[in-house]
Amino acid sequence: MVFNLNRITASIPIVLLVFLGTSPVFGHSGHQQEDAPTISIPDVVAQVNGTNISKDPIIRELKKAIRTYKKKGMPLTPEQEKTAARKLIEDEIDRTLLVQKAKAIGVDITNPMVESKMGEIKTQFKSDAVFEHTLADEGLTLDQYRVELKTDLYMEQVIRKEIQPAIRIDEKELKSFYDENKDKFGGEEKRRASVILIKVNPKGGPDAEIMARKKIESIYDQLKNGADFASMAQKHSQDSLKAKGGDLGYFARSQMFAPFAERAFKMKVEDLSEIFQTHLGFHILKLTDIKPDKIPAFDDVKKEIAGHLREMRAAEATRKYVQELRKTADVKTYF
Structure with a gap:
């Protein structure tokens, strides 16, 4: 099951986005200057086991947050921008730790693998031009998106190899979830x-x-x-x-x-x-x-429930996994 809030992130397992607390917003930015943060952010925001984390992804995501809240009529204050930036930096540290762990256990994401995944994503758009325009609205060039996609693929492999094999969902849990959430499966009357x-x-x-x-x-x-x-x-x-x-x-x-x-x-x-x-x-x-709304039979939604519970368990397990990685990591923050 993939995250489907927007097509650019549709290649990323939902567990990554639940774990990171990400909520992508796909809106037309127009690259407006007024969306720029009012706070000052250093060029290097953190260092993880000797690897520097640039301010670029932090500013890009912060701009999205500023734009989103402005559209809602709730512009962020400088203090709120700082809080958001710190959370984004923490997320980026976690991403970096997972990529480092992936490489340590022998995961190798090659450029052809990245291009193959990008090709899958492009098929969801009317044309390459529309795809690239959508990236531009998100503040991303093709090369920047390749870097982001490669990181996501590394993270996905760590979760598949290190975390998901330990997750077990039995029939009793599936039935219990179904009984407690029947109203969420039916269509609206x-x-x-x-x-x-x-x-x-x-x-x-x-x-x-x-x-x-x-x-x-x-x-x-x-x-x-x-x-x-x-x-x-x-x-x-x-x-x-x-x-x-x-x-x-x-x-x-x-x-x-x-x-x-x-x-x-x-x-x-x-x-x-x-x-x-x-x-x-x-x-x-x-x-x-x-x-009337029709509630599907348990057997008809059992697979969907299993996928949902597995993703939620994996997200929680990933948080704990990263917490363990942090205990032995050399992490420095500069913001």
Whole structure:
């Protein structure tokens, strides 16, 4: 199972990203100067068993964090930038320790292996140009990405050789996880409804709202007396769905306009809502069907559960493994 938040990192096992606490953000940077950190970072941020760690990957990842939080309306303060930088440096130290361990146990990642992996990743993009443009948006050149990819491949091999063989998941654990998390396996319940909309002329003043309300009330009375909803929608509704009899199709609660969803998910099939008003006008909803969430059988998801638990166990085991490597390592930090 691979990490799938973005296609550039899709080659990296999720265990590496869970272990490192990484959360890649794939957004268009535009290489804007204002995304640069406000803090000063030395050229060499740390040294691990004589190997220097450059500030370059730290600044690159810090820029992403600055950009992400700025988009959320929460720009980082200089103190928060320092905290983020220190965490990134610690992560880079851990990566370096794993690469050094990989080489110590005889792992050799050759350039052809890196190119082969890069070729796999490129197939997920429409063209090489799109791939390279995406890298540029992440602040990476092709050569820099090759270095990053080679590091990830070293780390992956250490985890496969030193950590994953010791991980065992038995049937009892799988079943226990399934029973405790059944609600997470099912799809979200969906409902189907139809709507009639009567708009209020924004230039008509108070009289326009009164006229619109009278019209929807007349329609509502006819529906209550047995008129066909689809026919009434085709005849009277004032939105793009009128040709379809007002049919909204199936939708999950999170997918639908909130005033519709909060009513539809309280109704029974064939129920009519009360008349209600939104900024669009006056509405009537009719619930036409319910598609309950379906929880898959244990045997159908057992393999997925095993993979998930194995990745989580490997991530925790990797943290402990690196902690042991740190005990005998010569680590110096300069930030």
